Amino acid sequence: MVERKIKTVYDVICPFCGTLCDDLEVDVDNTTEKVVEVRNACQIGTAKYFSSNPSEHRYEKPMIRKDGELQETTWDEAIDKAADILVKSKRPLLYGFSSTECEAQGKGVELAETLGGILDNTASVCHGPTLLAEQDVGVPSSTLGEYKNRADTVVFWGCNPVHAHPRHLGRYSEYVRGYFKKDGRNDRFVIVVDPRNTHTAQIADLFVQVNPNEDYELMNAIRATLRGVEIEEEEVSGVPVEKIKQLVDILKKARYGVIFFGMGLTQTLAHHRNIDTAICLIRELNDHTKFLITPMRGHYNVTGANQVFSWNTGYAYSIDFSRGYPRYNPGEFSSVDLLMRDEIDSSLIVASDPASNFPADSVKTLFKYPLIAIEPHETPTSVFADIVLPPQMAGIECVGTAYRMDSVPLRLRKVKDAPGDCLSDLEILERLLEKVKEKIGE
Amino acid sequence: MSLKDCTLLTGRTINQGVALEGGKTTMENVRAAAICAFDKEDFKKLDCLVGTPVKITTNFGEVTVYSTISDEGPHPGIIFIPMGPWANQVVNPDSQSCGTPTYKGMKATVEVTKGAKVLDALSLIKLLKEA
Numbered sequence: 001m002v003e004r005k006i007k008t009v010y011d012v013i014c015p016f017c018g019t020l021c022d023d024l025e026v027d028v029d030n031t032t033e034k035v036v037e038v039r040n041a042c043q044i045g046t047a048k049y050f051s052s053n054p055s056e057h058r059y060e061k062p063m064i065r066k067d068g069e070l071q072e073t074t075w076d077e078a079i080d081k082a083a084d085i086l087v088k089s090k091r092p093l094l095y096g097f098s099s100t101e102c103e104a105q106g107k108g109v110e111l112a113e114t115l116g117g118i119l120d121n122t123a124s125v126c127h128g129p130t131l132l133a134e135q136d137v138g139v140p141s142s143t144l145g146e147y148k149n150r151a152d153t154v155v156f157w158g159c160n161p162v163h164a165h166p167r168h169l170g171r172y173s174e175y176v177r178g179y180f181k182k183d184g185r186n187d188r189f190v191i192v193v194d195p196r197n198t199h200t201a202q203i204a205d206l207f208v209q210v211n212p213n214e215d216y217e218l219m220n221a222i223r224a225t226l227r228g229v230e231i232e233e234e235e236v237s238g239v240p241v242e243k244i245k246q247l248v249d250i251l252k253k254a255r256y257g258v259i260f261f262g263m264g265l266t267q268t269l270a271h272h273r274n275i276d277t278a279i280c281l282i283r284e285l286n287d288h289t290k291f292l293i294t295p296m297r298g299h300y301n302v303t304g305a306n307q308v309f310s311w312n313t314g315y316a317y318s319i320d321f322s323r324g325y326p327r328y329n330p331g332e333f334s335s336v337d338l339l340m341r342d343e344i345d346s347s348l349i350v351a352s353d354p355a356s357n358f359p360a361d362s363v364k365t366l367f368k369y370p371l372i373a374i375e376p377h378e379t380p381t382s383v384f385a386d387i388v389l390p391p392q393m394a395g396i397e398c399v400g401t402a403y404r405m406d407s408v409p410l411r412l413r414k415v416k417d418a419p420g421d422c423l424s425d426l427e428i429l430e431r432l433l434e435k436v437k438e439k440i441g442e
Numbered sequence: 443m444s445l446k447d448c449t450l451l452t453g454r455t456i457n458q459g460v461a462l463e464g465g466k467t468t469m470e471n472v473r474a475a476a477i478c479a480f481d482k483e484d485f486k487k488l489d490c491l492v493g494t495p496v497k498i499t500t501n502f503g504e505v506t507v508y509s510t511i512s513d514e515g516p517h518p519g520i521i522f523i524p525m526g527p528w529a530n531q532v533v534n535p536d537s538q539s540c541g542t543p544t545y546k547g548m549k550a551t552v553e554v555t556k557g558a559k560v561l562d563a564l565s566l567i568k569l570l571k572e573a
Contacts, residue, residue, distance in 0.1 A: 044459040051464025128541040164454040196517045212449045213547040267545040334541030355567050356527045359535035367571040379466045380567035
């Protein structure tokens with residue numbers, strides 16, 4: 001009998017976006033431990049699986065900067081030097097955590113507390129305002145399965161899932177056939193509110209083109225119209241009042257509606273006030289019908305980072321341990337604000353690439369001080385780091401837990417071994433914590 | 443040959459998403475994210491060919507990227523750069539005390555800069571490292 005060369009792993013959970021698709025099939029070559037085929041994933045998820053194969057961009061051994069160059073080293077030396085940097089710092093920033101699993105995130109919290117450092121995750125630059133708004137006014141939400149089975153009116157506000165969450169429409173919100181929505185797309189009315197006629201808008205039933213940065217005004221105009229107020233203008237935020245009335249009629253007639261929203265609300269002027277108002281609109285719509293709201297979370301486990309940080313410290317992001325207990329203040333302890341004020345003296349970046357994703361001026365500060373990156377690939381952050389610790393990719397090369405955008409925890413699967421000497425994020429953080437404790441005499 | 447008073451938006455595109463998975467330092471990422479998409483009618487005012495480098499300037503910085511015509515238009519007055527190192531040279535770092543910078547909605551001007559070089563991600567970030 002010929003030995004089978006390819007193994008197929010079924011029901012794999014995709015570690016790319018917050019949709020956490022759980023129906024992937026991944027073929028792995030048994031002899032080379034390389035991914036050779038991915039089925040059911042979107043283009044980006046597929047690329048992520050293939051990126052785990054050994055390549056010139058994948059780190060396989062720890063690296064340390066010597067004479068200006070990153071050079072291979074042993075785990076012992078890399079962990080020792082990294083712990084040295086962190087222990088000698090007065091205000092280390094521990095940032096990232098959203099593209100790794102919950103167990104590693106928990107260890108990151110312990111490390112930040114031991115160091116008396118600052119702990120932050122990528123919600124800081126994406127859905128942080130959503131968390132602030134939820135703390136202000138609460139959030140009426142549900143699981144994605146409920147929307148799939150029941151929602152007949154779906155609003156995408158300031159998000160473009162065709163590009164950012166490619167399978168969301170097919171699995172939960174638009175085309176999918178649900179228990180009570182047997183005809184899939186034909187049973188749903190889809191509305192998109194965005195300044196651009198995005199690809200999501202192009203397949204919607206109603207597109208509302210709002211002026212950039214004016215979502216807050218439009219949302220309040222909708223709330224006013226819903227209460228029966230006559231608006232004494234011809235248009236609000238570039239949207240004719242007649243169209244606002246049409247929109248309100250559609251929302252009121254829904255039997256089960258949902259608003260999905262994205263960076264179009266959190267990263268524009270008004271930030272968390274946009275979300276406050278959106279949640280208040282949902283509350284008022286519930287006087288007429290059933291309506292819920294869910295943020296379109298980006299990184300696959302950013303929701304998990306918020307959960308893990310919250311149950312460990314009481315706060316979801318932007319946490320300072322410098323006084324020995326957790327303090328929370330976005331704007332003060334959030335990464336970009338800290339960097340803009342030059343208030344760190346070293347950083348540990350876990351599963352993230354702030355050099356690509358932070359505004360330029362804050363990146364300049366990041367590079368002024370020693371930088372340790374736990375990162376599987378060459379990125380603009382890791383290439384200029386002082387120490388690179390190569391991890392196994394969670395959900396591909398090691399197991400773990402991740403939270404979907406609707407806060408449902410799912411268990412990530414391992415499909416293959418990692419190349420080289422890579423350790424899991426959890427193991428790296430454990431060893432780092434152990435060494436830090438040893439150095440500070442705990 | 444130039445546009446004034448544009449509004450710059452940034453965000454995810456699927457090409458940029460694919461390029462960043464394991465290829466952030468590659469030319470694929472340059473092709474996916476070092477671009478600025480214009481409304482079709484706005485692009486005519488620039489009087490240049492698709493792919494011509496353009497310099498985008500905001501109150502927060504400037505960056506040179508390749509020009510292209512948006513297939514998510516019409517959106518007159520709005521220009522779009524995919525999220526990434528190029529967009530982040532010109533976004534507003536002010537979070538208004540909520541932690542999240544204002545990545546969308548900056549006022550921008552555009553100039554055609556034929557022959558100008560579009561830097562790859564590492565060259566661009568190296569400038570910040572050396573600043």
